[in-house]
Amino acid sequence: MWVSTQVRFFWAIAWIFPEMRGTLKLETHNVYLARGTKMDDRAMKFVITETQELDGGQQQVWEAVKTSFSDRDCIVYWRYPLFSKVGEQRKEPDIVIVDREWGIVAIEICAAAIAQITQINEAGDWEFSADFPFSGQPYPLAEHHLRAIIGLCDRDPSLWRKVTGRALIVLPSIPEAQWQERGFHQHPHSPPILFQDRFDTLPDLIKHLDPLVPGEGLNDEQWTKLLIAVSGTSILKKSSQPRIASSNKNRAAVVELLREHLYELDLKQEHIGKEIAPGVQRIRGIAGSGKTVLLCQKAAHMHLKHPDWDIALVFFTRSLYDQIISLIDRWVRRFSNGELSYDPQTNPKLRVLHAWGASNRPGLYSTLCKTLNVRRKTVNDTTHKQPTRSLAEFCKWLLEEREIEPVFDAILIDEGQDLVTNNDLKYLDKQAIYWLAYQALRPVDREHPEQRRLVWAYDEAQSLDSLQIPTAKELFGEEFGDLLSKGNYPGGIKKSEVMRRCYRTPGTILMAAHAIGMGLLRPQGMLAGITQKDGWEKLGYEVTGSFQKVGQKIVISRPQENSPNCIEELWEEPVFEFTAYDSRSQELEALAQKISSNIGDDGLKPSREILVVVLGASEEAVELETKVAQFLIDRGLKVYVPTALELDRINPKHPDNDPDRFWMEGGVTVSRISRAKGNEADLVYVVGCDRVARTESDLALRNQLFVALTRSRGWVNLSGVGNYPLYEEINQVLAMGSTITFTYQRPLQRDLDRD
Incomplete structure (x- = not known):
């Protein structure tokens, strides 16, 4: 069920211009669409x-x-x-x-x-x-x-x-x-x-x-609000913020409207969030589809339904700690009618675990090391110096040297694409991190010891390191690669779910992010791509054209029901802007002026509503993060660099830092992409596009750009310096607007239709 674009637009006008509210009479009997009339919805509503x-x-x-x-x-x-x-x-x-x-x-x-x-x-x-x-x-x-x-x-x-x-x-x-x-x-x-x-x-x-x-x-x-109330999605609604702005029609007004009207019943999410599968389950969802929210809902439901179970919710980006704990707490309160709450310090049965863990925060790896009486190692103990590869190396060692003791009844993995490595770090033919998690699970029943409650959610387009896709065969090898076969468990719960509806990012931005990230308009041919119509439809696109032969014209577009964020109908100007500057100083001067206007004229809050993401490989990204933060401070803006203990502190280092912190009230967060993953803001500035453009065939760098763009709930401002072929590619994508037309070619590096 969704609300029509026209009615959302009328709501927006009435909200932004209060004097017009009395003149707008909405015929509500034509407002709500798709109320169980489709055959597929008949099954979904049970x-x-x-x-x-x-x-x-x-x-x-x-x-x-x-x-x-x-x-x-x-x-x-x-x-x-x-x-x-x-x-x-x-x-x-x-x-x-x-x-x-x-x-x-x-x-x-x-x-x-x-x-x-x-x-x-x-x-x-x-x-x-x-x-x-x-x-x-x-x-x-x-x-x-x-x-x-x-x-x-x-x-x-x-x-x-x-x-x-x-x-x-x-x-x-x-x-x-x-x-x-x-x-x-x-x-x-x-x-x-x-x-x-x-x-x-x-x-x-x-x-x-x-x-x-x-x-x-x-x-x-009222019927729609009843469905929202019963589903529980109303607990996700953000509270309104007091605003000081110079005009009625501004970004702040649109943000408030979106917060009021973007929550609705989603039958797919009702199944994923409230079902407890009797075995493994895979959730593939595009950026902004709500994977983290649903895993938190599922974990809270499991915990209240089976309070004796040992449950772990595992993730990779440390800045998500507070968000995940808060979401679980909200769902526990909801499902217990306010009688219970969630505190990870006092609840040993439902654990929120970073994949690694730290000295003061248990993680999946460190918890299993403690169970096996093995010293926990860190990134500094390996030559890889890269978190995912280092973790895979140590998990592989545990599997080779120790017999893993099952200690969990259910493990739910968020950001599943970040726990996959290339073949050189596999254990036998299995992904080491996943196989360790699988071995740490108790079987669901004695008759089917292969079935264990391992649930993983992923978006392969957000992978920043490995090009491997977390299919069942990739994770568990040939022997257990059929764990997701036969579609459904007895009773109808699906073994594999696909989430095609994006609530966070406006449709135009999401389409552009996919097109640029895959290189669909790249003259030399796409780097990554989907090679079947069904694959595009699973991402929520409508497709015309044939994939039977190379060289065919393909046209993709996103129907409104799969991109319900209606900001494009509420804002008279483009929601995605790209600018190339002659120098970095020009780029940063424009950035500072725009952010000052966003706070002073648009009424946006510096923290959580504005985000600056810098691009580039690790060392140069640190250098650019420092340069951007210092420039904004010099221009009188309050800045927060993730992990710092206070505003305007650049290059925070251990022990004077908080590795789990991403936002601080009163400051605009300036972050590298590795820490920005999983977070979002209404207006996102992406700085340093030239760092991708210089080596535009590097798919990992293109994935950085995709992740950065899809952090946006409303607007994106992308910028870089110099003149590169990638810039023309970006301008072509933006000129196409609501549809993308490209010539089908076999992807040069990555076929995203592998299942």
């Missing part, structure tokens, strides 16, 4: 969070619900992740239906046979025989879950007391005649029940059921 729990009777109930609601405007969850305290445990509702017409329906399944219900007492409490382990009372439990979900919805003022709520019990082992033979139907407190032989009457039962929670009919906007 979210099953964990398949291993479905026994025969529960499976029958679930299938009956799917049949009854397949054509309705709704979303349905098996075990919706809202964990309420039931005795000493926390339990989620069995089935939750969120229906446009009927509101929210909570269903509790009681699988007891008729003989196992010994009596229903005067108060209406069900009593069970000792051989039926049911905790609590079915209908009060369903009512409790319903009121908890309604309470979440009521936090939105536009939904307060608007959402209707119903609850019922399903008895999959008891036909109606047996119930009546016992006389239970005559009890004055008899709740609404769906019996084993009446599954086909479920819609009728719900329709005529008196609501437990009365509500009102929902308009289109």
Whole structure:
């Protein structure tokens, strides 16, 4: 579901020009699109969070619900992740239906046979025989879950007391005649029940059921907000910021509008974030698709669902520590209805681990070293002096010299492309870091010891070091390369997911980043590329043209639903600008003037809303980072260089630094690309394009440019010095606007369609 471009534009005008709000009358019944009308959406709207729990009777109930609601405007969850305290445990509702017409329906399944219900007492409490382990009372439990979900919805003022709520019990082992033979139907407190032989009457039962929670009919906007509230994406909404600006129509106004309206229900994300696969799972997502958010959601759900599990969420960019911990905390609070929070210092069962670890921060590698009683090594202990290759070397050594003890039940890996190295550091034919993580996992069950809960998310276009793509065969070798085969696990959870919708980066910027990063318009031929129509579609593109023969014209474009950031409709000027200067001093003078205007005239905050990224190989990137930061300081701007303990501190070094810090209030962050990965800002300045242009055939440098451009939530300003062929290539890409036309050739270095 998404909101039409025209309506987003009207919202923007009404927000930027308050005096016009009364003159804009929106016909909301035409505003919301794609509400479950496509055949693929019919299956997607049924979210099953964990398949291993479905026994025969529960499976029958679930299938009956799917049949009854397949054509309705709704979303349905098996075990919706809202964990309420039931005795000493926390339990989620069995089935939750969120229906446009009927509101929210909570269903509790009681699988007891008729003989196992010994009596229903005067108060209406069900009593069970000792051989039926049911905790609590079915209908009060369903009512409790319903009121908890309604309470979440009521936090939105536009939904307060608007959402209707119903609850019922399903008895999959008891036909109606047996119930009546016992006389239970005559009890004055008899709740609404769906019996084993009446599954086909479920819609009728719900329709005529008196609501437990009365509500009102929902308009289109309220229905969309209800879906957002139920999905939980509302917790990601950024709070509005106080602004001081010289005009009403400025960047700050557009930023506030985007923060207000960019959150919506995404059925693909609902499945990925809330499903717990009974084995390995791969998540391939383009930049800005929400991979980190979903892994944090999945980790929080696993933790509350299985508090006895040992879970690790692993990542590579140290500046993501605070972001990941904050996201997990928000999801834990959400899924526990505010009763629990997450603190990594006091929670040993869910661990946030950098791939390496440090003396004061445990990581995956250092944790396993401690388990094996092996001294942890650092980058300084190897000749590679490159973090990924050094880590792979030490992981390979551990695998060769030690028997790895399984200590985790689930490992989730973010930034998966950064943990892959070239073939010389493989363990046998496996990627050493991944194979170590796999070996550190307990098998899901004894019958299938090869299945272990290793989940990895990646975007191969963001790899800064290796050109290897983290497919199952690449990671686990020939022997275990089929772990992702056969598509789905029993019950329907997918082994491999593709995220094609980019929420962060505007479509024009994302398209340009892909075209420049791959070299699609490069005269000598593309360096990297996708060689099949299906591959482009998996990235969210529409494609015309044939890949059957070299030399064919290909046209790609991004439909609005896959790039819902509508800033291009709200801003009269280009969102992507490229300028080549005669000298570095000219480039930096222009940079300083623009940032001063962004803060003073546009009302943007220096920290988190403006970001400066410098390009180049490691040593020259450090040199350029220093030069840019010092120049901006000399021009009176407050600057933050990542890891520093204070503003305007250049070249921070151990021990007077904080390796995990990327932002500081009041200062514009100036960063190399290695630290900027995973972070984002509304306006991104990318400095030093000449560092890429000098050796434009270096795909790793082009990937730097791709990563830098896709840090943007709104605008990009790319600059460099001199005159290079790459600059003409960039200008050609920008001139094409909303479509990119290129001549198909086999990629010279990297085929991104490898699977």
